[in-house]
Amino acid sequence: MLAPTPRERLLDPQGRPYFLWDMDMTLEEFERAVESGDAATRAYFVGKVMRQAKPDDALQYVTPQEIADLWPAVERYLGNARPFWEWLLAHWERRGVVSR
Numbered sequence: 001m002l003a004p005t006p007r008e009r010l011l012d013p014q015g016r017p018y019f020l021w022d023m024d025m026t027l028e029e030f031e032r033a034v035e036s037g038d039a040a041t042r043a044y045f046v047g048k049v050m051r052q053a054k055p056d057d058a059l060q061y062v063t064p065q066e067i068a069d070l071w072p073a074v075e076r077y078l079g080n081a082r083p084f085w086e087w088l089l090a091h092w093e094r095r096g097v098v099s100r
Contacts, residue, residue, distance in 0.1 A: 004056045007044050020075055022045055039073065047077025064089075068098035075084035 010017045015026040025033075026060060033045045047055075049058045050067070067074070078085055092098040 002056050004060050005054065019049055042076060043070055043073035047074040050074065051078050051081045064092050064098050068100050
């Protein structure tokens with residue numbers, strides 16, 4: 001991570017992180033969904049943070065290896081961010097950061 005946003009700056013006055021601008025969910029609720037949600041819920045929220053947050057912020061919630069492991073389930077949620085994450089995942093593979 002190069003420059004993750006400090007936790008207090010992620011949130012609006014209602015406690016919602018900027019990357020969940022389109023839903024009413026607190027950061028704590030998001031973290032619970034990513035950490036302990038069922039596989040489909042986890043894939044949805046991991047894909048959402050990868051799509052809507054700065055990459056450095058997304059990597060606060062999911063590791064490169066978790067991205068590689070979840071890739072088949074999250075790639076459909078990435079939208080226009082998919083080419084970036086495909087490139088980064090390939091880069092990580094070449095450098096031995098992740099294995100698939």
